[in-house]
Amino acid sequence: MVTISFAILLTCLIGLIAIIDTFIYQSSFLYPLLTILRINPGTNKWMVYFGLGIGLISSLIVDYRLKKEKGLNKNN
Amino acid sequence: MKNNLVEKVSLFQLFILIYIFELGSAVVVGIGGEAKQDAWIAECIGTVCGVGITGFYVYILKKLPGKNLFEILIFTFGKWIGRAVIFLYIVYFFYIAARVLRDFCELMSSTIFEKTPIEVIALTMMMVIVYMIYLGLEVMGRTSEIFIPYIFSFALIIGLLVFLTGEIEFNNLLPIFGEGFGPILKVVFPGFITFPYGEMIAFTLIIPYATKFANAGKTSMIAVLASGITLVYTMILQLTTLGPEMRERANFPTLSAAREISLLDFIERVDLVVVFIVMFGIIVKVSVFFFGGLKGLEIIFNRPYRTMVVPMGAIIAFITIVISENYAEHIQEGVKVVPMYLHIPFQFLFPLTLLPFLIYKIKKQQKEKQQ
Numbered sequence: 001m002v003t004i005s006f007a008i009l010l011t012c013l014i015g016l017i018a019i020i021d022t023f024i025y026q027s028s029f030l031y032p033l034l035t036i037l038r039i040n041p042g043t044n045k046w047m048v049y050f051g052l053g054i055g056l057i058s059s060l061i062v063d064y065r066l067k068k069e070k071g072l073n074k075n076n
Numbered sequence: 077m078k079n080n081l082v083e084k085v086s087l088f089q090l091f092i093l094i095y096i097f098e099l100g101s102a103v104v105v106g107i108g109g110e111a112k113q114d115a116w117i118a119e120c121i122g123t124v125c126g127v128g129i130t131g132f133y134v135y136i137l138k139k140l141p142g143k144n145l146f147e148i149l150i151f152t153f154g155k156w157i158g159r160a161v162i163f164l165y166i167v168y169f170f171y172i173a174a175r176v177l178r179d180f181c182e183l184m185s186s187t188i189f190e191k192t193p194i195e196v197i198a199l200t201m202m203m204v205i206v207y208m209i210y211l212g213l214e215v216m217g218r219t220s221e222i223f224i225p226y227i228f229s230f231a232l233i234i235g236l237l238v239f240l241t242g243e244i245e246f247n248n249l250l251p252i253f254g255e256g257f258g259p260i261l262k263v264v265f266p267g268f269i270t271f272p273y274g275e276m277i278a279f280t281l282i283i284p285y286a287t288k289f290a291n292a293g294k295t296s297m298i299a300v301l302a303s304g305i306t307l308v309y310t311m312i313l314q315l316t317t318l319g320p321e322m323r324e325r326a327n328f329p330t331l332s333a334a335r336e337i338s339l340l341d342f343i344e345r346v347d348l349v350v351v352f353i354v355m356f357g358i359i360v361k362v363s364v365f366f367f368g369g370l371k372g373l374e375i376i377f378n379r380p381y382r383t384m385v386v387p388m389g390a391i392i393a394f395i396t397i398v399i400s401e402n403y404a405e406h407i408q409e410g411v412k413v414v415p416m417y418l419h420i421p422f423q424f425l426f427p428l429t430l431l432p433f434l435i436y437k438i439k440k441q442q443k444e445k446q447q
Binding site for chain 2: 001003006010014016017023024035036044047048049051054056059
């Protein structure tokens with residue numbers, strides 16, 4: 001559930017930013033979307049991608065632990 | 077729901093949280109530049125409106141004591157529509173949290189951490205916020221309690237030092253109403269009522285957890301008034317020190333004003349004190365929005381919000397960076413798009429739509445009970 005919420009929220013927020021950029025620059029939706037996601041050489045954007053990766057891993061771990069907890073509760 | 081922890085904040089903590097929240101990024105970015113030398117008058121009007129807006133939010137909360145805005149939404153509109161609106165609020169809260177954090181990152185990377193990548197600042201700040209929120213609302217309240225004397229005294233000292241340096245020129249405030257009342261009204265609506273006062277919507281998720289809920293409304297309104305007075309004070313400081321034109325051009329006017337301080341060839345670079353005030357303001361502001369979003373997730377996914385703190389924190393850090401290419405774009409979005417298309421619907425339209433339905437639902441429930 002945490003992973004699902006992670007994916008949904010990330011998609012919605014990126015979508016919102018792309019919509020705002022589309023509105024401001026009067027461009028197509030795809031162009032700002034690609035600009036948001038692209039890692040240009042020489043930039044440090046990879047750092048936040050790394051942070052995002054940690055977030056994803058932690059959400060997977062939380063989900064696994066919650067599932068395990070649920071299984072234990074069922075057995076008891 | 078697996079949420080056995082009942083978190084409470086004292087009225088004093090609530091007061092401090094609101095006070096710092098309202099100052100937050102409003103102190104950093106120069107707001108109300110269009111009103112020129114009358115910006116402080118616009119801020120005064122904005123403060124009065126802000127107290128009214130807070131009163132309106134508290135009025136909604138008092139209809140169902142002990143329930144936060146999201147629980148009220150579920151009560152009024154039912155599970156499905158309620159959850160859909162809550163989800164929109166979550167996106168809004170996280171987006172605004174990222175915007176506020178970006179304000180701070182820009183300030184840091186252009187003043188004291190010039191060679192540090194903005195991504196490092198965003199990630200580091202988010203780690204602190206994640207840790208604080210993970211420990212809970214009470215910890216956030218206590219942290220604010222510890223820092224408030226510094227914030228308050230530093231704010232006063234900066235004004236005093238600028239005055240002693242001889243940089244204050246009260247003529248910069250003249251002529252009063254030089255361009256009439258039009259520019260002032262333009263700045264207040266929708267500028268000041270949405271930022272920072274309308275952002276009090278995030279507190280509809282904290283006020284119900286005050287120890288004495290009956291007095292929370294009064295406390296909140298007094299806090300908004302106090303923060304408004306402080307904002308008027310900083311605005312007068314900026315205007316008298318920099319003048320309306322320079323203030324409008326400056327990215328961070330308070331910082332520019334503090335840079336003018338030079339006393340006895342010894343007291344200099346006091347702008348770092350402003351950075352400290354802003355840093356704490358931003359931490360509180362981002363935390364409140366983050367907490368609001370997490371509370372929504374708790375209701376939608378039926379999981380304790382603490383399980384989602386780290387992943388959502390990572391998303392906010394990511395969004396902070398990709399939200400705009402540069403500071404100019406960030407400000408342009410903040411002026412052109414965010415107030416009209418995000419702030420007004422979430423701060424006013426949804427609560428105003430909610431209220432009649434809520435009153436109807438409560439009356440209906442009372443009638444059913446009587447029968």
